[in-house]
Amino acid sequence: MPSFDVVSELEMYEVNHAVANTNKEIQTRFDFRGANVKVELNEKNKEIKIIAESDFQVEQVYAMLELHCLKRKIDAQCLDAQKMTASGKEMHQTVKLKDGLDSDTAKKMVKIIKESGIKAQASIQGEKVRVTDKKKDTLQAVMNLLREQKLGLPLQFNNFKD
Numbered sequence: 001m002p003s004f005d006v007v008s009e010l011e012m013y014e015v016n017h018a019v020a021n022t023n024k025e026i027q028t029r030f031d032f033r034g035a036n037v038k039v040e041l042n043e044k045n046k047e048i049k050i051i052a053e054s055d056f057q058v059e060q061v062y063a064m065l066e067l068h069c070l071k072r073k074i075d076a077q078c079l080d081a082q083k084m085t086a087s088g089k090e091m092h093q094t095v096k097l098k099d100g101l102d103s104d105t106a107k108k109m110v111k112i113i114k115e116s117g118i119k120a121q122a123s124i125q126g127e128k129v130r131v132t133d134k135k136k137d138t139l140q141a142v143m144n145l146l147r148e149q150k151l152g153l154p155l156q157f158n159n160f161k162d
Contacts, residue, residue, distance in 0.1 A: 003132040075154030
């Protein structure tokens, strides 16, 4: 029976490249010359820390980071910017990276599929949702339905089987 998996995976090496490119751009920009501005990636905790001298600079660096992520084909929905905090003379902002489907989002996806009237079967299997049906057209309708939803994180459809 045809099936596919709905996942939300983040490629950390692409995030690493986006952070490196943001740091390179900070070094070349005239408005950041002589300022203590940097972007650090913590792959273990899946978060990016932006450090700058003012809140305006933090916002500028976040915009640059977002742009570099989009260039590397990382969906901006996976960036979850936290509240800015002051620490001495510096401003800090933590950007958490959303990776994987949490159980609430997975349940919401299954509920959306069931309420839509599409007769496909959806089941939660760890950090993915498996959708099965007899017809490929039905599975494509489910994919389009999930793409239209605003779930707050990027979705990928993989492991398609006939």
